[in-house]
Amino acid sequence: MTTISxxxxxxxxxxxxxxxxxxxxxxxxxxxxxxxxxRRLLSKxxxxxxxxxxVINDEEGRITAKISSKSKLDEKIKKELAHALTKRYxxxxxxxxxxxxEKLLGGFKVEIxxxxxxxxxxxxxxKLQEYLISSA
Amino acid sequence: MNTNHIVENLKREIExxxxxxxxxxxxxxxxxxxxxAKVSGLSDIKSSEMVxxxxxxxxxxxxxxxxxxxVIIFGDFSKIREGDEVKATGRILExxxxxxxxGRVVNAIGVPIDGQGAIKTDKSYPIEKVAxxxxxxxxxxxxxxxxxKVIDAIIPVGRGQRELIIGDRQTGxxxxxxxxxxxQKGQNMICVYVSISQKDSKLRKxxxxxxxxxxxxxxxIVSAGASEAAALSYVAPYTxxxxxxxxxxxxxxxxxxxxxxxxxxxxYREISLLLRRPPGREAYPGDVFxxxxxxxxxxxxxxxxxxxxxxxxxxxxxxxxxDITAYxxxxxxxxTDGQIFLETDLFYKGIRPAVNVGSSVSRVGSSAQIKAMKKxxxxxxxxxxxxxxxxxxxxxxxxxxxxxxxxxxxGKRAVEVLKQLQYAPVRMEHQVVTLYALTKGFMDDVAVEKxxxxxxxxxxxxxxxxxxxxxxxxxxxxxxxxxxEELKKVIEDFKKSFIK
Numbered sequence: 201m202t203t204i205s206x207x208x209x210x211x212x213x214x215x216x217x218x219x220x221x222x223x224x225x226x227x228x229x230x231x232x233x234x235x236x237x238x239r240r241l242l243s244k245x246x247x248x249x250x251x252x253x254x255v256i257n258d259e260e261g262r263i264t265a266k267i268s269s270k271s272k273l274d275e276k277i278k279k280e281l282a283h284a285l286t287k288r289y290x291x292x293x294x295x296x297x298x299x300x301x302e303k304l305l306g307g308f309k310v311e312i313x314x315x316x317x318x319x320x321x322x323x324x325x326x327k328l329q330e331y332l333i334s335s336a
Numbered sequence: 337m338n339t340n341h342i343v344e345n346l347k348r349e350i351e352x353x354x355x356x357x358x359x360x361x362x363x364x365x366x367x368x369x370x371x372x373a374k375v376s377g378l379s380d381i382k383s384s385e386m387v388x389x390x391x392x393x394x395x396x397x398x399x400x401x402x403x404x405x406x407v408i409i410f411g412d413f414s415k416i417r418e419g420d421e422v423k424a425t426g427r428i429l430e431x432x433x434x435x436x437x438x439g440r441v442v443n444a445i446g447v448p449i450d451g452q453g454a455i456k457t458d459k460s461y462p463i464e465k466v467a468x469x470x471x472x473x474x475x476x477x478x479x480x481x482x483x484x485k486v487i488d489a490i491i492p493v494g495r496g497q498r499e500l501i502i503g504d505r506q507t508g509x510x511x512x513x514x515x516x517x518x519x520q521k522g523q524n525m526i527c528v529y530v531s532i533s534q535k536d537s538k539l540r541k542x543x544x545x546x547x548x549x550x551x552x553x554x555x556x557i558v559s560a561g562a563s564e565a566a567a568l569s570y571v572a573p574y575t576x577x578x579x580x581x582x583x584x585x586x587x588x589x590x591x592x593x594x595x596x597x598x599x600x601x602x603x604y605r606e607i608s609l610l611l612r613r614p615p616g617r618e619a620y621p622g623d624v625f626x627x628x629x630x631x632x633x634x635x636x637x638x639x640x641x642x643x644x645x646x647x648x649x650x651x652x653x654x655x656x657x658x659d660i661t662a663y664x665x666x667x668x669x670x671x672t673d674g675q676i677f678l679e680t681d682l683f684y685k686g687i688r689p690a691v692n693v694g695s696s697v698s699r700v701g702s703s704a705q706i707k708a709m710k711k712x713x714x715x716x717x718x719x720x721x722x723x724x725x726x727x728x729x730x731x732x733x734x735x736x737x738x739x740x741x742x743x744x745x746x747g748k749r750a751v752e753v754l755k756q757l758q759y760a761p762v763r764m765e766h767q768v769v770t771l772y773a774l775t776k777g778f779m780d781d782v783a784v785e786k787x788x789x790x791x792x793x794x795x796x797x798x799x800x801x802x803x804x805x806x807x808x809x810x811x812x813x814x815x816x817x818x819x820x821e822e823l824k825k826v827i828e829d830f831k832k833s834f835i836k
Contacts, residue, residue: 205402314377315359327355332346 206244209236210251214259261292268299268320269308285312361424363387366404368416371565372610373407375422381405384464386425391415394445395422396429396567399611406611408567410445429464431575432457433582438526439552441543444560444568444575450543461582463574467633472642476673479704480591480648483519483761484512486691486754489713489771490720491676494704495589496637496646500668502653502660503678507690509652511758512676513593514542516650518549519761520591526583527555528592530576533562533569533599545759560603569603577634577647584638584645592635596652597628601664618663628664629671674698687755693720706764707814712771716750719775723747742780749779752787765809766795769802769823778827782835794830802826 213232217225236242257263265285278296285294289312306321363377373395387395387407393416399406431446434457441450448455476494493499501509517527531539539559546552556579560572573594580590601624608621616622635649651672653665669675674697683690726744730736753774756762770791773779782790799806805819
């Protein structure tokens with residue numbers, strides 16, 4: 201049984217539209233929609249778009265990082281963070297999207313793809329709890 | 337201890353605490369049903385790697401697909417929700433081991449369930465491991481004394497062997513295995529009993545029985561209950577063998593019992609179908625043979641150069657209405673080095689243990705039998721086979737020649753001698769004496785109903801009188817002419833007083 205994954209579709213759309221002009225692109229898009237309709241995959245469209253976004257980002261050396269923190273971070277920290285992340289993931293650009301979460305108590309958490317760097321107070325307290333229980 | 341002291345202690349502990357900063361791989365639960373979770377993300381995860389869920393439940397990765405991984409959950413999955421964060425641990429599924437585990441009851445992931453507190457461990461063993469290679473192995477040559485006459489005499493088992501116990505429900509499969517454990521006292525053997533999807537009441541009974549017989553000092557019980565997740569039943573035997581390997585690595589001999597592998601196959605079938613792996617014969621997945629072969633291949637006897645030690649495996653298979661040609665029984669029969677076949681008919685005829693001597697074999701065990709036993713048991717299997725044939729034949733006619741009659745009578749006595757009560761293992765020396773008396777014809781003029789009484793009396797009497805013979809069996813594993821003469825005389829003496 202072979203199924204076409206959303207990722208495959210996203211890649212196909214990307215390689216089909218790459219380097220084409222507007223008129224050509226709009227023709228391709230119509231065909232893509234028709235294909236998705238025929239294969240009853242229209243409900244998967246948001247996920248396909250997400251994958252498409254990732255494919256384009258990968259190619260352009262860009263990653264998006266989700267930063268969760270208790271309060272808004274100041275610009276200086278964000279700049280430093282972006283710089284550090286560009287180096288760590290060896291990409292050209294890091295796009296930060298900020299999320300505020302009261303429950304984190306302090307510090308911040310960075311999520312990139314499926315990797316998480318958790319520097320929040322909440323996480324630290326959890327780890328301390330584990331440590332105290334296991335050392336007892 | 338006052339409050340200040342506690343606070344001070346706590347302060348010190350907190351000062352010692354260092355948290356490491358590291359990037360963790362996480363995924364999100366996409367779907368959750370019947371103990372299976374489909375998780376997105378978790379790139380770079382390995383097969384059989386452990387993952388943790390937010391409420392502390394553990395899982396293990398079984399299916400790796402393009403964007404999702406299939407995870408089986410150990411424990412309560414009802415509190416896990418869609419969208420929950422799943423963390424990779426970077427560790428392949430492992431079980432904590434230590435010498436302190438002896439005498440304990442643990443679940444399929446090594447957590448104690450006998451209410452006697454935590455087990456202090458310092459090591460972990462991966463539950464999936466490639467079996468020892470050819471160069472590390474030694475052929476089977478040391479016996480496992482099960483204390484069951486019919487097995488030790490006719491279907492002998494050696495250290496490092498895999499001997500299947502197969503039969504219908506209620507034919508005494510577990511009883512046979514428990515007897516074998518009970519008899520290992522003082523035999524330099526560690527025992528691991530793996531209970532797979534068994535009733536908790538049965539497990540409790542077994543534990544109590546082993547406790548009573550003083551067998552828990554050298555036994556570990558690994559249990560995956562019938563009410564627990566199928567995932568636990570699936571890993572339980574591997575956990576058991578990992579614990580066994582820990583002891584084998586210390587150069588010890590280990591006996592492991594898988595009770596039973598048919599339920600293990602059923603648990604694996606459930607998991608596989610839920611993971612949407614294609615079903616094959618009897619709806620079992622395609623790799624069900626490999627499931628058991630990789631498990632049983634880990635039973636082995638290692639040579640001195642590689643540390644010695646052995647793992648002897650007694651897998652148990654339950655058949656339906658005596659059908660040993662079903663899928664799982666044939667698989668396991670072909671993997672193991674022989675089988676002990678138990679039959680309902682024999683059981684209800686009062687022949688217990690209900691071993692069908694004709695269909696039972698031990699493919700490697702005879703080289704592990706002690707010389708004395710080989711000598712007395714050599715003709716026994718043939719005698720019994722001839723007896724069965726003649727028995728069927730003699731029902732048609734009454735006119736039988738003397739030789740046939742003699743053979744029939746001998747057969748009846750042999751069947752009687754091989755009967756044995758549960759939880760009553762017989763020492764090797766006693767077995768040799770009894771079988772010697774039987775095969776040399778000393779029992780031919782004892783009434784069949786009196787055989788048991790005769791046997792009991794003879795073993796007691798000979799132990800006191802035939803000291804030379806007993807000493808030779810224990811030390812040299814074979815008798816000398818002098819010993820034999822002594823035993824013959826002792827048996828004659830005893831018989832005179834018995835028949836009188």
